[in-house]
Amino acid sequence: MIYLDYAATTPVAPRVLDAMLPYFREDFGNPSSVHRYGQRAEAALDSARETVASALNCRPDEVIFTSCGSESDNLALRGAALAMQEKTGANWILTSRAEHHAVSKTAEQLEKHYGFQVEWLNVDESGMVHPETVEEAVCHETAIVSVMYANNEIGTINPIREIAEVCHEHGVLFHTDAVQAAAYLPVDVDSLGVDMLSLGAHKFYGPKGVGALYVRKGTPLVPSQTGGGQEFQLRAGTQNVPYIVGFAEAFWLTNEEREERTAHVKPLRDRIVGTVLEEIPNVRLTGHPINRLPNHCSFALEGVDGNLLLTLLDAAGFACSSGSACKTGNPEPSDVLTSLGLPRVWALGSLRVTLGVGTTIADVDAFSKTLPPLVEKARILATDKNR
Amino acid sequence: MNTDKVVVAMSGGVDSSVAAALLEQQGYEVIGMMLRLWSEAGREDSNRCCTPDAMTQARRVAALLDIPFYVVDAKEIFRSTVVQYFLDGYAQGVTPNPCLICNRAIRWDFMLDHALALGAEFLATGHYARKMKDESGKMKLLRAVDASKDQSYVLHGLTQEKLAKTLFPIGDYPKSEVRRLAESFGLPTATRADSQDLCFLAGEDYREFLRRNAPGICKPGPIVSRDGQVLGEHQGLAYYTIGQRKGLGIASSQPLYVLAKELATNSLIVGREAELGRSELAAEDVNWIAGQPPAASFRAQVKIRYTASDAPAEVSLMDGEQARVRFDAPQRGVTPGQAAVFYAGEVLLGGGIIV
Numbered sequence: 001m002i003y004l005d006y007a008a009t010t011p012v013a014p015r016v017l018d019a020m021l022p023y024f025r026e027d028f029g030n031p032s033s034v035h036r037y038g039q040r041a042e043a044a045l046d047s048a049r050e051t052v053a054s055a056l057n058c059r060p061d062e063v064i065f066t067s068c069g070s071e072s073d074n075l076a077l078r079g080a081a082l083a084m085q086e087k088t089g090a091n092w093i094l095t096s097r098a099e100h101h102a103v104s105k106t107a108e109q110l111e112k113h114y115g116f117q118v119e120w121l122n123v124d125e126s127g128m129v130h131p132e133t134v135e136e137a138v139c140h141e142t143a144i145v146s147v148m149y150a151n152n153e154i155g156t157i158n159p160i161r162e163i164a165e166v167c168h169e170h171g172v173l174f175h176t177d178a179v180q181a182a183a184y185l186p187v188d189v190d191s192l193g194v195d196m197l198s199l200g201a202h203k204f205y206g207p208k209g210v211g212a213l214y215v216r217k218g219t220p221l222v223p224s225q226t227g228g229g230q231e232f233q234l235r236a237g238t239q240n241v242p243y244i245v246g247f248a249e250a251f252w253l254t255n256e257e258r259e260e261r262t263a264h265v266k267p268l269r270d271r272i273v274g275t276v277l278e279e280i281p282n283v284r285l286t287g288h289p290i291n292r293l294p295n296h297c298s299f300a301l302e303g304v305d306g307n308l309l310l311t312l313l314d315a316a317g318f319a320c321s322s323g324s325a326c327k328t329g330n331p332e333p334s335d336v337l338t339s340l341g342l343p344r345v346w347a348l349g350s351l352r353v354t355l356g357v358g359t360t361i362a363d364v365d366a367f368s369k370t371l372p373p374l375v376e377k378a379r380i381l382a383t384d385k386n387r
Numbered sequence: 388m389n390t391d392k393v394v395v396a397m398s399g400g401v402d403s404s405v406a407a408a409l410l411e412q413q414g415y416e417v418i419g420m421m422l423r424l425w426s427e428a429g430r431e432d433s434n435r436c437c438t439p440d441a442m443t444q445a446r447r448v449a450a451l452l453d454i455p456f457y458v459v460d461a462k463e464i465f466r467s468t469v470v471q472y473f474l475d476g477y478a479q480g481v482t483p484n485p486c487l488i489c490n491r492a493i494r495w496d497f498m499l500d501h502a503l504a505l506g507a508e509f510l511a512t513g514h515y516a517r518k519m520k521d522e523s524g525k526m527k528l529l530r531a532v533d534a535s536k537d538q539s540y541v542l543h544g545l546t547q548e549k550l551a552k553t554l555f556p557i558g559d560y561p562k563s564e565v566r567r568l569a570e571s572f573g574l575p576t577a578t579r580a581d582s583q584d585l586c587f588l589a590g591e592d593y594r595e596f597l598r599r600n601a602p603g604i605c606k607p608g609p610i611v612s613r614d615g616q617v618l619g620e621h622q623g624l625a626y627y628t629i630g631q632r633k634g635l636g637i638a639s640s641q642p643l644y645v646l647a648k649e650l651a652t653n654s655l656i657v658g659r660e661a662e663l664g665r666s667e668l669a670a671e672d673v674n675w676i677a678g679q680p681p682a683a684s685f686r687a688q689v690k691i692r693y694t695a696s697d698a699p700a701e702v703s704l705m706d707g708e709q710a711r712v713r714f715d716a717p718q719r720g721v722t723p724g725q726a727a728v729f730y731a732g733e734v735l736l737g738g739g740i741i742v
Contacts (some may be wrong), residue, residue: 314457316506378504
């Protein structure tokens with residue numbers, strides 16, 4: 001099997017796993033405990049926080065560990081919206097039509113149950129949010145703006161720094177979901193100018209089940225999860241020390257190796273894009289052709305059932321993904337692809353191929369050779385199905 | 388050892404699970420597949436063949452066997468062939484058997500095509516039936532070893548070409564043995580209640596389904612006797628089946644039964660029990676498993692419904708793909724739209740749709 005779905009998740013790097021293991025057995029203490037077991041766990045936690053803070057270029061007490069990227073998004077959006085509503089009465093949420101569900105579903109819930117109004121920012125045909133669009137929509141009644149750093153389905157990178165500037169000119173908080181971006185893009189929060197930024201470890205060779213939220217000092221935030229005073233009163237619950245250690249190790253490694261990893265995946269990715277566009281009829285690249293994650297390519301194929309193509313690819317030994325990842329065989333075009341204005345017959349045939357440190361040129365060539373005949377097969381079967 | 392790839396149609400039930408396990412044991416490279424079929428909007432959770440529950444169960448079995456498992460969308464083709472056939476049948480005054488068309492157009496066409504596209508040599512199902520190759524290399528379709536579970540009736544539309552690409556791994560075992568095998572393989576042994584309900588009816592009476600999906604086909608009309616006497620009014624021909632006794636709402640000196648439906652006059656013909664028996668029938672769209680009939684006229688055991696027992700008869704060929712069946716003794720419940728299937732002992736010769 002050849003794995004080409006690194007945007008879905010990545011394997012834990014060996015040295016990350018090695019760093020985690022002692023905290024399951026020898027140093028298993030609760031970081032809140034007084035005794036030395038607790039002290040050792042707390043030291044590991046503090047050290048992890050410092051590592052992450054230094055990679056983010058922020059203060060350690062601006063890093064909140066959570067259980068995943070989705071939780072970070074929830075805490076940021078719900079926490080800031082509720083705090084701003086209480087503080088200033090602001091009750092508008094601005095977010096884009098191409099966000100991850102962790103953001104869009106949270107916004108919908110805030111609208112339905114908490115009296116907020118959501119303004120959905122349009123994206124261009126590459127899925128990009130333009131700062132001018134934010135400028136037109138933002139006002140003193142805006143509680144928070146949330147626009148993702150890079151899109152998980154189509155790889156497009158948003159001009160986060162410019163959008164953050166627009167928000168701050170209006171005195172409005174800005175959050176970005178950087179879960180997909182962090183594996184390849186610099187996440188210097190100071191230079192990006194964001195107030196909050198979400199991360200998830202398993203996208204960059206860390207374990208699943210641990211995430212983080214950067215929260216700029218002074219950002220008003222109501223905790224989503226209440227209980228003990230962990231994580232600066234913002235996220236109750238005993239910290240998952242081994243996973244947090246793994247997060248820090250993986251994030252540090254990612255920052256160290258960013259350029260090297262990019263240099264590895266980008267030419268391989270470009271090779272796939274080249275073959276697909278040249279050898280398969282009626283296909284287009286989705287997302288931005290240039291401003292996109294370097295390990296990411298995504299396509300829309302006219303007249304193909306995306307799920308079926310994934311099935312054929314898997315049987316042929318290639319693990320890929322589609323925009324509308326769904327294992328129940330119930331094809332619906334994804335919200336993101338719909339937001340780009342793609343016609344349904346194109347949006348249903350989505351394919352996402354994402355590379356990683358383990359991808360070789362042989363993998364890419366084998367894939368490029370296998371894909372065109374499988375697309376042909378999928379198109380014949382689709383005609384079958386609709387006859 | 389077999390090294391061929393085979394796709395198993397999995398339902399999450401014990402039969403198809405054991406089928407998959409047996410094939411794996413025989414060395415095949417096994418792939419599980421389930422089709423997502425059509426259900427009325429809002430009733431997707433009740434489709435007997437592909438509820439989320441059945442899907443979870445099948446996925447679990449696939450994980451236990453360590454085989455890949457895929458769900459393929461077949462909603463549109465299922466609606467446009469099977470469901471449409473069902474609605475058209477009732478509109479034409481017959482009692483259609485959509486499972487027959489499902490096996491022909493969905494399982495052994497759409498699904499087989501998908502299996503072949505995945506690089507498989509065979510499509511396997513959990514049907515209780517057997518296939519065998521004779522000395523001349525021809526494929527034969529046989530009843531299951533377990534006569535009480537035999538499902539060959541619904542497979543009478545298979546051709547030589549399709550049979551050659553088909554495996555029925557559990558046809559050689561009695562049901563009790565299949566359950567025992569499931570246990571020994573460590574598979575879930577729960578069986579869903581055997582049901583003859585159609586999957587897309589979601590456990591509901593077909594009449595309700597027709598009311599919603601084909602309201603135009605159910606026009607009230609007269610209930611008449613064989614001699615043309617009007618006895619009452621029916622609610623729409625589609626709501627009645629041949630042999631039905633209850634629900635006619637006619638006061639009469641003796642019980643009355645539905646004998647026939649006359650579409651041209653929208654009449655429901657009723658009569659006494661003694662009139663129910665028919666000593667012959669004609670079948671159309673006849674398929675011969677061997678590719679041709681055994682003779683222009685031959686003796687056979689004939690099944691007129693999935694649950695009917697064998698009736699000895701003389702089968703004669705007619706023009707086109709038609710056949711005439713003369714029973715040795717009159718048969719009750721001869722229903723246009725159902726299949727008449729011909730057997731010579733264990734061997735299924737062919738069958739067609741009763742007109």
